[in-house]
Amino acid sequence: MPKSKVRKKVAVTAASSSAQANSNSYTTTRVKVAGPSGPVYIGIMLGLMVLGLLWLVVFYLWGSQIGFMNSIGNWNFGVGFALMIAGLLMTMKWR
Template sequence: MPKSKVRKKTVYTPPSSDRTTTPVKLAGPTHPVYIAVMLGMMLIGLAWLVVNYLAGNSIPFMATLGPWNFLIGFSLIVIGLLMTMRWR
């Protein structure tokens, strides 16, 4: 059986570092007011839904809103949850 030819491998040379690197600006921690608003939105939304379930018919403006109370409560919760994506 014939022997295969041995190929010489070229020596690895790392690419030259001609690129200029720009430093990335690191964002600091989130302001405490942002965190308070974020948690406040979620808690207000939860409280809105709880009050709607427990005493929605006896509160005049909540009784006139009817099923819109669910949209208001869940919207406040979702806004608070969306704010968590920007929290550092």
Template sequence: MPKSKVRKKTAYTPGTDRKTPVAARAQGPTHPVYKAVMFGLMLLGLVWLIVNYLAGREIPLMAELGNWNFAIGFALMITGLLMTMRWR
């Protein structure tokens, strides 16, 4: 059986049109208010869902919203969870 040809690779040389990388500036810790809002939204969403399960029919606003209470509670919690991506 004939042997296949071996291809030679050329050495990598970076292009001259690329800029030198810029150092990212160091960012400090997250402000305490940001943390409070983040955790507050997560807890508020949890409390909203718990109150909906326990006393949703007795509270007029929650009774009017019906199944939208689930969307509101989960939206609050997800907003808090999305805020964790910017937490340093």
């Protein structure tokens, strides 16, 4: 099946009220559409989510053997979830 043509979005605004009274003429204004996100943005977004997951897995399995993880204790949950939430928040700006 052939792919249809992609058209730019056009916002329609009413011309002046006097021109509208005489005829149904409208002026068109081009709307600037943001392009897709770059590969670096997507890499950072996915990287933060995976890093948060790995942080929690490492804390569960080897947290008592790693010095700095053992010293911050249950704050490791906050670090892991904060990394994952930062990645999830980035998905809202992803195009």
